[in-house]
Amino acid sequence: SELYHAQIHLYKHVYNFVSSMALKSAMELGIADAIHNHGKPMTLPELSSSLKLHPSKVNILYRFLRLLTHNGFFAKTTVKSNEGEEETAYVLTPSSKLLVSGKSTCLSSLVKGALHPSSLDMWGVSKKWFHEDKEQTLFECATGENYWDFLNKDSDSLSMFQDAMAADSRLFKLAIQENKHVFEGLESLVDVAGGTGGVAKLIHEAFPHIKCTVFDQPQVVGNLTGNENLNFVGGDMFKSVPSADAVLLKWVLHDWNDELSLKILKNSKEAISHKGKDGKVIIIDISIDENSDDRGLTELQLEYDVVMLTMFLGKERTKKEWEKLIYDAGFSRYKITPICGFKSLIEVYP
Numbered sequence: 090s091e092l093y094h095a096q097i098h099l100y101k102h103v104y105n106f107v108s109s110m111a112l113k114s115a116m117e118l119g120i121a122d123a124i125h126n127h128g129k130p131m132t133l134p135e136l137s138s139s140l141k142l143h144p145s146k147v148n149i150l151y152r153f154l155r156l157l158t159h160n161g162f163f164a165k166t167t168v169k170s171n172e173g174e175e176e177t178a179y180v181l182t183p184s185s186k187l188l189v190s191g192k193s194t195c196l197s198s199l200v201k202g203a204l205h206p207s208s209l210d211m212w213g214v215s216k217k218w219f220h221e222d223k224e225q226t227l228f229e230c231a232t233g234e235n236y237w238d239f240l241n242k243d244s245d246s247l248s249m250f251q252d253a254m255a256a257d258s259r260l261f262k263l264a265i266q267e268n269k270h271v272f273e274g275l276e277s278l279v280d281v282a283g284g285t286g287g288v289a290k291l292i293h294e295a296f297p298h299i300k301c302t303v304f305d306q307p308q309v310v311g312n313l314t315g316n317e318n319l320n321f322v323g324g325d326m327f328k329s330v331p332s333a334d335a336v337l338l339k340w341v342l343h344d345w346n347d348e349l350s351l352k353i354l355k356n357s358k359e360a361i362s363h364k365g366k367d368g369k370v371i372i373i374d375i376s377i378d379e380n381s382d383d384r385g386l387t388e389l390q391l392e393y394d395v396v397m398l399t400m401f402l403g404k405e406r407t408k409k410e411w412e413k414l415i416y417d418a419g420f421s422r423y424k425i426t427p428i429c430g431f432k433s434l435i436e437v438y439p
């Protein structure tokens with residue numbers, strides 16, 4: 090009946106957080122690493138002892154694994170025990186392979202950061218946030234400070250955040266390999282808000298002749314040293330951007346509203362102005378396709394939009410919104426290419 094399905098729909102959304110927290114627990118316990126290192130399907134007792142859990146926790150581990158297996162993070166098979174009996178054993182799936190540490194595809198630090206209390210606790214004041222007249226993020230409403238100020242004053246949170254960004258950047262390696270043409274012909278590139286240089290290092294590896302500059306706030310790049318073709322420059326992207334043949338803006342503009350994004354794009358346009366028509370700005374961000382029939386992808390993109398809104402007063406943009414922003418910044422042409430996962434690569438030309 091309609092009432093039955095409406096209840097399932099509502100209750101499922103109430104308890105989605107349990108699936109998020111079960112995933113977080115799997116990451117914290119290192120379940121994916123244990124199964125990966127076991128080298129073959131792993132039974133529950135083998136997994137429990139590998140995780141050094143107290144025997145009383147074996148059934149708790151089973152209940153978490155049952156939910157995570159149902160959600161596609163593990164799969165069940167059977168193995169023969171020494172006595173020749175069939176035993177249930179667990180194997181990794183493509184999703185839990187993203188939790189195997191040490192691999193370039195490991196996203197554990199993103200799971201840790203995105204599900205850290207500093208990202209969740211703010212939701213306790215959402216009603217107050219909706220009813221106040223101040224324009225501030227939910228994070229500021231809850232903590233009294235801007236998220237970036239919070240990161241810059243708490244080195245553990247800053248390194249947790251940077252580890253998360255670096256994890257996502259490592260996956261960007263696949264995008265670079267699939268889109269070499271975007272970087273060919275460039276002699277220099279400045280990675281704006283490039284943090285600790287994760288992306289610049291990937292570009293430098295793939296294109297050693299490109300002179301890469303990582304540009305971020307002084308307290309982020311201050312004590313970082315590069316090499317002959319990879320250097321770090323401190324500054325304020327809202328004032329000016331160091332000049333180069335190309336400016337890279339990966340996961341930056343979605344942190345900022347249109348007015349501030351326009352400022353960053355105009356400064357980026359200035360930075361490539363010496364290259365005339367050959368200069369370009371490369372934006373890596375979500376481009377929401379409202380006509381997409383991939384409801385799961387759109388749900389993730391709209392969830393990211395609310396995360397950016399509540400933490401940065403930022404936004405994820407639709408294709409039309411990107412077009413308006415790009416033209417308002419004075420650029421003449423752009424090209425959007427979907428890249429690995431849920432983001433797009435937008436080449437913008439003066």
Ligand SMILES: OCc1ccc2c(c1)OC[C@]1(O)c3cc4c(cc3O[C@H]21)OCO4
Nearest residue numbers: 199202203208249250253340341344396
């Ligand atoms: O554009 C930058 C950018 C890109 C992604 C994310 C950002 C900001 O903040 C929200 C987020 O969900 C988040 C919050 C975090 C974190 C990672 C993390 O990933 C997500 O580590 C600590 O807190």
